[in-house]
Amino acid sequence: MNYKVAVVIPTLNEEKFIARCLDSVISQSYPFNDMDVMVVDGGSKDRTKDIVEEYKRKYQNIRFLNNPGRIQSIAFNIGVKSSDAPYIVRLDAHALYNKDYIEKCIKGLKTDSERGNVGGRCIILPFNDSLWAKTNAILNYSRFGIGGSAFRVGMKPDYVDSVPFGAFPRYVFEKVGGMREDLPRAEDNEYNSRIRKAGYKVYFDPEIVSSYYARPTLRTSCKQMYANGESIGHLFYVDRESIGLRHLVPLLFVTGIICGVLLSFVWLPFFFALLAGLCLYFACDLLASVMAAKEHGWKYLLQLFIMFFCVHISYGWGTIVGMFTGRRLKK
Structure with a gap:
């Protein structure tokens, strides 16, 4: 099949979200049959694989790939190398995507050949109806809380340092290489930095919208923030x-x-x-x-x-x- 877009979705124990994620991909305004959808799994112990297999039986362009390295950067590289589509969209299983998400990402890349990554605004949703889950979702919109990244609070198109769940032309991957496989987190920060150093731009479009589920408790929020902070410490020695x-x-x-x-x-x-x-x-x-x-x-x-x-x-x-x-x- 001559697919036009490779959709790479890293997973690890995402049985609660993978079906909703795939449904939002299937319902995209961009022609679904032109997408090579790859769920690249790091060894889930829950029903993630079973759920994806159910979708595979219905849609021939959905694939399940194994990721022995477990982390997301390796999953991304596996997905890119497993497809020859000219555009690559990296999605997160923990999120949902507006109907025109992929269409606008690809349009943004085609508008300017100097754009090496295009992404948009990420709306943070509570994991459930608990008070702590809703509090964490609110915190993510506060500049005091998370720092005010453009993809959280920005409302104007602009060139930025990073965007979540980005879309890349394959020629950028071929020029700068894949994501670093020794970075369990912050691999996107380093990758976007490498893209910019290669002479390409990272473009933020607030009309490209995804929705991400925040962690449900104070403990899990702190655990996530600790891991994010640790990844920044690692970047001191990388970039x-x-x-x-x-x-x-x-x-x-x-x-x-x-x-x-x-x-x-x-x-x-x-x-x-x-x-x-x-x-x-x-x-x-x-x-x-x-x-x-x-x-x-x-x-x-x-x-x-x-x-x-x-x-x-x-x-x-x-x-x-x-x-x-x-x-x-x-x-």
Whole structure:
């Protein structure tokens, strides 16, 4: 089959989401029969494979591929090499995609041959109806919470440093190579940086819309933020240009707390400096929580106040750990 678009969907234990993801791909305005849809699985222990097999029996252009390396960067490379379609769209099983998502991605790539990646806005949805799940979804829209990436808060088309669930021309993959297979996370940051260094642009179009399900509890949110922060620490040894200032703020915050506590034992004024810094932070935390709660509901105020602090600490500490554990990575 001469497919026009290779759709690569990395999975690992996604039985709760893979059917909804595939349904949103099947219902795309872009001709479904022109897509080579590959679910590249890292060894799921749930019903992910069984669900995909059911779709395979109905649609001949849906495939299930094994990913012995488990992580998403390897899954992406497997999918790209398993198809010869001229365009590649990397999707996440944990998300849904507006009906015109792929059509607008491909149109965006065809508009300008210098575009090496095209993506859009990501709407964050709560995992379920619990208070913490809804709080986490709200937090993702706050500049104070996650840093204000264009794909979360941007509303104007622009060239940016990164977009989620991107679309790439195959000639870009052939020029810059695949994603780094030693990066379990932040592989897209590094890949987009490499794309830009090769002379291509990363384009953000707010009319390209996906919806992503946020983590459902405070614990899982902190775990995710820790892993994200750790990946930023790894990037210090791979490509520092792929790290933005917003990625470093939690690191500076946590480092400031640690240094303030240690130096307080040496000289008392450091304790007062630490106390003043924390008071300023919590004042900003409270203000951001009030502003978000005013828009979404006052019942989220306390949870937002707690979650802002916890995810910042988790991300910052993860970055510190990543800077130590990432020394073995090579540029």
